[in-house]
Each structure stands twice: as C-alpha cells, then as structure tokens.
Amino acid sequence: MTTAFTVKSQTVLRSQICGWRGSAETIAFVPTMGALHAGHISLITKAKKHASKVVASIYVNETQFAEGEDLDTYPRDHKRDCEMLRAAGCDLVYIPEKMYDPYHSTTVNVGGPALGLETNHRAHFFGGVALIVTKLLNRVQPDIAVFGEKDYQQLLTIRRLTADLDIPVRILAAPIMREKDGLAMSSRNRYFDEESRKIAGQLNVIMRQCAEEIASGADINTATDKATIKIIKAGFDNVDYVAAADTNSLELLTGHLNNCRGRLLIAAHCKGVRLIDNCQIG
Ligand code: PAF
Numbered sequence: 001m002t003t004a005f006t007v008k009s010q011t012v013l014r015s016q017i018c019g020w021r022g023s024a025e026t027i028a029f030v031p032t033m034g035a036l037h038a039g040h041i042s043l044i045t046k047a048k049k050h051a052s053k054v055v056a057s058i059y060v061n062e063t064q065f066a067e068g069e070d071l072d073t074y075p076r077d078h079k080r081d082c083e084m085l086r087a088a089g090c091d092l093v094y095i096p097e098k099m100y101d102p103y104h105s106t107t108v109n110v111g112g113p114a115l116g117l118e119t120n121h122r123a124h125f126f127g128g129v130a131l132i133v134t135k136l137l138n139r140v141q142p143d144i145a146v147f148g149e150k151d152y153q154q155l156l157t158i159r160r161l162t163a164d165l166d167i168p169v170r171i172l173a174a175p176i177m178r179e180k181d182g183l184a185m186s187s188r189n190r191y192f193d194e195e196s197r198k199i200a201g202q203l204n205v206i207m208r209q210c211a212e213e214i215a216s217g218a219d220i221n222t223a224t225d226k227a228t229i230k231i232i233k234a235g236f237d238n239v240d241y242v243a244a245a246d247t248n249s250l251e252l253l254t255g256h257l258n259n260c261r262g263r264l265l266i267a268a269h270c271k272g273v274r275l276i277d278n279c280q281i282g
Contacts, residue, residue: 003016035076036085038177040056043174055090056093064124070188108130113159121240126153126157144171148173151276153265184277202231244264
C-alpha cells in the first residue's frame with residue numbers, strides 16, 4: 001500500500017497505523033499546533049531515535065484557548081510545516097479534519113502537577129490540553145509520544161494523565177531549544193518586533209541568575225522576588241509567576257533548596273506576548 005504523507009481522515013490514519021503494526025513497526029507520536037520551529041524538529045529527531053515510524057499531528061486546539069487569546073490569529077501554514085516535517089524524516093502528518101463532535105460532552109479533569117502556576121492564570125488550559133492529547137493518543141495509538149520541556153508543567157501533566165488513565169504510551173521529554181541569546185523557541189516569538197524581541201531575550205538570563213542564586217543557598221522567595229523585579233525593569237509588562245517547584249510533583253518550594261531537586265518556572269508578558277520558560281535548579 002502506498003502511503004500518503006498527510007492524512008486528514010481518522011479512518012485512513014487508523015488503516016495506515018494498522019498496516020505498520022502488521023509489519024511490526026513501532027510508532028512514535030509528536031502532537032503539535034503547527035507554526036513549527038527548530039524546537040518541534042528536535043522532537044521529531046528524538047522520536048525517530050525511539051521508533052521506526054514517526055507520526056506528527058497539526059491541530060490548533062480550540063479547547064486550550066480562552067476568550068481573548070490568539071486562537072484566530074495563531075499562525076497556520078500547513079504547507080511550510082509539512083515540508084519541515086518531511087525534511088526532518090517524519091513518516092506521516094495527521095491534520096484532523098474534525099476533532100470535536102457538535103454534541104461533545106466529555107471533559108478530562110487533571111489535578112496533581114496541573115494545579116497552580118499556569119492554572120492560576122489560564123484556568124482552562126490543562127483541561128483543554130488533556131482532552132486533545134487523550135483524543136489524539138486514542139486515535140494514533142503510538143508506543144511513545146514526545147513532548148518538549150519548554151512546556152514543563154504540560155509535560156508532567158501529560159505523564160500523570162497517561163499513568164492515571166492507563167493509556168499505554170511512554171512519554172518522552174525533549175530539552176528546550178533556544179535562540180542564540182537563550183530565548184526559548186516558541187511559535188509565538190514571531191509576534192515580536194525588533195525592540196520587544198531584545199527585551200524578551202532577557203528572560204532566560206534573569207531566570208538562570210535566579211536558579212544559580214537558589215542553588216547556591218539563597219532563600220527561594222527572596223531570589224524569586226528579586227527576579228520578578230529584574231524582569232519588570234528589563235521592560236516586561238508584567239510577571240505571572242517566578243516559582244521554584246519540585247522537579248517531579250511541581251509542589252512549590254520555599255525556604256532553601258537543601259537536598260530537593262528543583263525546577264524554576266517563569267511566565268511573563270512582553271509587549272503583549274506571553275512567554276514561559278523553565279530550567280533545572282543546580
Ligand atoms: O504543546 C502544544 O503544542 C500543545 O499544547 C499540544 C500538546 C499539541 C496540544 O494541543
């Protein structure tokens with residue numbers, strides 16, 4: 001059977017996956033919302049190392065956007081995205097023609113690592129992500145799925161979700177890809193003009209300084225408050241959070257790091273663009 005590189009129908013996707021399963025292929029999956037950059041390509045590269053076939057999806061998922069966010073203007077360029085995916089060695093791109101039935105009534109309510117941080121500012125977000133990821137995993141039925149550490153809370157939430165709901169997939173994490181000045185790659189970086197892009201580049205510098213201070217024994221609240229002030233002074237509009245959390249549970253850390261394994265997580269707005277970033281402490 002010859003294989004189309006892009007597939008829109010769930011039936012065709014299923015039959016392709018079944019064919020591969022019949023030939024003892026293993027399948028890795030990389031879900032995306034398109035507007036691809038080198039960060040996404042690194043997920044495909046990682047996926048290729050762990051399976052014989054790589055499926056990517058492109059779907060701008062309405063349920064993870066709140067009113068007033070950029071759902072309508074989110075960059076969409078399937079032709080360019082598919083070219084990049086083909087060049088990266090992806091085997092199949094699933095671009096679902098339909099994800100939600102008009103009578104869709106089911107929600108996926110995630111707790112644990114989904115609580116706090118992003119959820120304090122985007123209450124709808126992880127419910128929307130959990131729903132689409134569950135649906136995509138059910139449709140693709142991969143052996144492994146790869147998610148970026150850039151969305152660290154999302155990664156832990158999906159790990160929890162798949163473990164709790166017995167979804168038979170192994171979740172792999174891929175490290176954050178950064179621009180030359182250290183800005184974490186993101187599809188939304190294209191919204192910046194020259195001046196705001198320079199300001200945005202300060203976020204990772206301040207984040208690393210803060211992580212180093214905490215690792216060297218500084219009080220966590222003092223260090224994160226200092227980082228918040230520096231972010232505003234650098235020209236950001238406002239800061240949603242600068243927080244140190246346990247690497248696995250994402251429970252917030254206070255006082256001194258001691259022997260905990262910590263992750264520093266940041267969300268801040270730069271000239272109307274919301275940026276998130278994170279790094280290991282120590
Ligand atoms: O990280 C993303 O791009 C999205 O949240 C995901 C996982 C593709 C779900 O829409």
